[in-house]
Amino acid sequence: MGNRGPGLGRLRSPAVARVLVARQLPEGGLDPLMAAGHELLQRPGDEPYTADELIGLSREVDAIVCILTDRIDAAVLQAGAPRLRVVANVAVGYDNIDVATATELGIAVCNTPGVLDETTADLAFLLILAACRRATDAEADLRAGRWTGFHIGDFLGVDVHGATLGIVGYGRIGRAVARRAAGFGMEVLHHTRSDTGLTGWVGELDDLLPRCDIVSLHVPLQDETRGLIDARRLALMKPSAVLVNTARGPVVDEAALAVAMEDGTIFAAGIDVYEREPVVHPRLLAAPHAVLLPHIGSATEATRRRMAQLASDGAAAVLRGDRPPNLVRG
Numbered sequence: 015m016g017n018r019g020p021g022l023g024r025l026r027s028p029a030v031a032r033v034l035v036a037r038q039l040p041e042g043g044l045d046p047l048m049a050a051g052h053e054l055l056q057r058p059g060d061e062p063y064t065a066d067e068l069i070g071l072s073r074e075v076d077a078i079v080c081i082l083t084d085r086i087d088a089a090v091l092q093a094g095a096p097r098l099r100v101v102a103n104v105a106v107g108y109d110n111i112d113v114a115t116a117t118e119l120g121i122a123v124c125n126t127p128g129v130l131d132e133t134t135a136d137l138a139f140l141l142i143l144a145a146c147r148r149a150t151d152a153e154a155d156l157r158a159g160r161w162t163g164f165h166i167g168d169f170l171g172v173d174v175h176g177a178t179l180g181i182v183g184y185g186r187i188g189r190a191v192a193r194r195a196a197g198f199g200m201e202v203l204h205h206t207r208s209d210t211g212l213t214g215w216v217g218e219l220d221d222l223l224p225r226c227d228i229v230s231l232h233v234p235l236q237d238e239t240r241g242l243i244d245a246r247r248l249a250l251m252k253p254s255a256v257l258v259n260t261a262r263g264p265v266v267d268e269a270a271l272a273v274a275m276e277d278g279t280i281f282a283a284g285i286d287v288y289e290r291e292p293v294v295h296p297r298l299l300a301a302p303h304a305v306l307l308p309h310i311g312s313a314t315e316a317t318r319r320r321m322a323q324l325a326s327d328g329a330a331a332v333l334r335g336d337r338p339p340n341l342v343r344g
């Protein structure tokens with residue numbers, strides 16, 4: 015059949031499939047799978063399965079619905095094949111899944127593009143504002159009872175309005191951040207490897223960094239983006255610059271970022287994602303002017319529900335033999 019993709023062209027779908035739901039999902043998130051009458055395998059609580067448990071369970075199911083901390087590696091996929099037909103990730107990033115092996119084995123992979131763009135862009139902007147204006151330091155002082163009243167030189171930050179914002183990776187989320195920047199009268203530059211043909215495109219990241227007051231990262235985690243912002247690139251930024259990361263932690267060398275804030279190479283950072291979550295580099299925790307959030311870019315009730323439903327929709331589509339729009343291409 016012309017529209018069959020990975021995992022879609024096998025024998026007829028069982029009318030009722032078994033779906034491993036690896037974690038708790040928002041209310042209504044599994045509706046598409048339940049409406050199709052599939053059997054859901056889900057344990058109470060939100061304890062992640064171990065690697066061995068995932069390997070064992072993948073043999074017994076036709077589909078897995080998982081989140082970004084569930085590592086669906088070659089061992090899980092190989093154990094699941096040939097019965098396992100689809101892995102649906104309740105996240106837009108899918109670096110937790112070995113897509114190349116899934117594709118080889120004919121297992122479809124789905125993600126959640128589109129439904130979290132605005133929510134994640136809101137959080138990127140929150141981090142831009144909070145880091146530029148030192149909101150975390152200032153609030154911590156107040157809460158700790160250290161505030162002695164208004165002082166003309168306290169908690170001086172940098173302006174967001176009128177600043178030059180550099181967006182690294184100019185997909186849906188990067189563009190949603192750019193739309194917000196327009197309201198703050200910012201000049202927006204963006205960097206992608208291939209020319210977008212749009213105003214503000216800068217072909218070399220090394221040329222973009224020195225020109226920006228604020229740099230916001232919106233690239234997926236891939237071999238080429240791992241360690242993209244390292245000590246050398248931090249040194250290209252202005253001493254007054256602010257770095258924001260709502261993409262994936264390993265895109266930034268966390269230790270180098272902490273040092274850059276300690277020694278004034280850059281002014282501040284707003285970070286939502288970490289190299290080894292949930293561990294945060296101790297120097298980053300202690301770094302001056304760091305605003306640190308626990309991976310909450312898409313964390314609103316409505317968005318998390320839409321993400322779960324989109325992942326479930328994708329899994330349900332594959333199980334009935336259709337090609338879902340949110341199929342990840344290997």
Ligand code: DGY
Binds near residue numbers: 104105106107
């Ligand atoms: C994603 O979807 O990849 C985010 O990191 C979590 O929403």
